[in-house]
């Protein structure tokens with residue numbers, strides 16, 4: 001075993017915290033530095049579009065660890081200073097304040113940033129939702145009960161739509177796909193969720209691109225321009241069109257970057273560099289496919305895996321082979337997904353049904369189960385996790401759990 005004498009982790013959120021906690025828990029006694037671009041102690045992002053936005057939780061509840069617990073880790077925390085460059089030859093991270101932080105092993109855990117609509121820079125009333133400030137600004141805007149247009153129909157947009165309706169805002173969701181959430185859940189279940197949104201008063205404009213926002217002379221947003229020529233008036237626009245990995249600061253280094261930091265199956269990117277969380281792309285040993293996942297549980301699990309693999313060393317490191325898991329809360333519905341449902345060629349509801357709004361569906365690809373999704377069926381869904389993990393053959397699995405209903 002060849003333990004590094006110093007480890008630097010860049011990105012102080014779920015994945016980065018997972019790495020430093022794992023290292024200390026597993027007995028690592030060397031130097032540990034955690035660099036975070038945000039001035040806050042590590043906090044949790046999923047509540048930003050749920051409990052924080054709705055006002056059910058205050059900011060304090062988002063903190064992942066209390067200061068005392070962080071102190072016990074004996075980590076040199078550099079918060080509020082972003083890493084702006086990386087010298088892989090000299091093994092040093094360049095910080096925004098001009099300092100250099102050396103390392104023997106480096107973990108890139110810089111997450112992702114919300115994509116923006118071109119031409120919206122500096123237009124007041126246009127929001128994204130990725131960090132604490134974004135959520136607080138959006139929350140303040142929603143308190144005025146504006147006409148809200150949400151661009152995009154992914155989980156974050158759908159959750160914000162649900163909260164905004166509960167707060168009494170007029171909400172329109174514009175999406176270029178035919179069925180909101182249809183790419184994640186399939187047309188039938190995505191359609192059922194769209195119905196729930198409509199019943200709660202969300203107007204949905206599917207199958208149309210937003211070309212840009214309309215602003216007045218004072219650069220205040222007034223609406224959105226659709227590709228089919230229509231316009232929709234708005235006081236507030238939330239752009240929820242996905243996120244891109246934060247890899248800009250790695251430019252010019254030897255770290256391989258594509259859609260994220262390109263790691264091997266053990267989350268190792270070479271030259272002493274590892275990656276974890278939303279920023280990491282790795283070859284999943286189960287599917288053989290390069291994968292980048294933006295899920296909270298994955299960030300924690302990859303943090304744990306990287307911490308252990310650093311201690312084991314690149315030669316002894318274990319491949320990371322999870323069953324991905326994500327959840328989303330909308331109104332009184334809990335949506336959960338195990339595995340990969342996107343691109344499935346088969347979908348079958350095997351428990352409950354669309355009408356009941358409680359169900360479990362299996363997803364198949366190439367004759368094998370590749371994913372399972374549940375709506376308000378937490379325990380039943382968990383029982384299907386094994387089938388996803390084992391990628392069991394499609395037909396026997398479907399028959400085993402009851403077939404079509």
Ligand SMILES: Cc1cc2nc3c(=O)[nH]c(=O)nc-3n(C[C@H](O)[C@H](O)[C@H](O)COP(=O)(O)OP(=O)(O)OC[C@H]3O[C@@H](n4cnc5c(N)ncnc54)[C@H](O)[C@@H]3O)c2cc1C
Pocket residue numbers: 010011012013014015016035036037038044045046047048049081082083084109110111112129130131156246249276277278279293294295296297299325326327328329
């Ligand atoms: C509104 C919202 C709701 C979500 N809801 C869910 C959900 O319900 N279920 C679910 O599974 N997932 C959800 N997610 C996704 C989940 O939050 C992410 O997968 C998770 O936060 C990823 O953790 P991470 O540590 O990899 O990255 P992040 O949480 O993005 O953290 C990366 C950190 O690195 C910092 N950083 C970036 N660049 C630099 C730099 N150059 N130098 C220093 N620091 C830097 C960032 O400021 C940030 O603090 C949600 C995400 C959002 C935004």
